Amino acid sequence: MSDAHVPAWLRRTPGEHRWPATVAVVGTIGLQLVLPDRFAPQVGLLLPAAQLVLLVGLVIANPLRIDRESTVIRWLALGLLGLVVLSTGWSAVLLVRELVSGQEVAATTLLAAGAGIWLTTVLTFALVFWELDRGGPAARAAGGQEHPDFVFAQMQTPGLAPADWEPRFGDYLYLAFTNATAFSPTDVLPLTRGAKAVMAAESTITLVVVLLVLARAVNVLG
Secondary structure, eight states: OOGGGSOGGGSOOOOOBSHHHHHHHHHHHHHHHHSOGGGSOSSTTHHHHHHHHHHHHHHHHSSSBOOOOOHHHHHHHHHHHHHHHHHHHHHHHHHHHHHHHTOOOOHHHHHHHHHHHHHHHHHHHHHHHHHHGGGOHHHHHHTOOOSOSEEOHHHHOGGGSOTTOOOOHHHHHHHHHHHHHHSSOSSSEEOSHHHHHHHHHHHHHHHHHHHHHHHHHHHHHO
16 A cells, blocks of 8 residues: 555654744652642652653754654653653652641642642653553554554544544543543543553543642632
């Protein structure tokens, strides 16, 4: 079959632009820095600084489009993702510990911290989904992996989208947002065990955060 008849997500294509994922990483770092100290990892600026260093390295390696595949770049990307996940998970644990401890906390502080951690979780899991699916953005651009971790509607019914459509970071951000609000798949289906596991993890974290924050805020306001 000629390339003209092969969906874009199954063939080699130009790598996607670097800036959307970069903005998401910078957003997670910014949200970490503005969280109250009691909900932030107690390591000062170590985690944000390490994330920025790795991010700069990735931008230098692929400044405009993510189309270079190498073991070093892949490990840098996974290392950055690991630090983002660590920071987000740490803050979520601190928030849950604060909520179940029964300590006095202002409702506005509680709601602001809960909203910040919820949003950070959405951005974090968007990055996780983006890096997980078919080996990451560079591997997807190379078109070497046939079986996806996530199936989007456009992949099931090609006529719904232009011939050059393929999932980009914005699609994974949408997936993370809907999974955090519906606590279940909507129009994007996880196929692999890894994809199902990370979707379940995000749903669990956001559900616990939302329920505990709302319950405690109602109690404080009441």
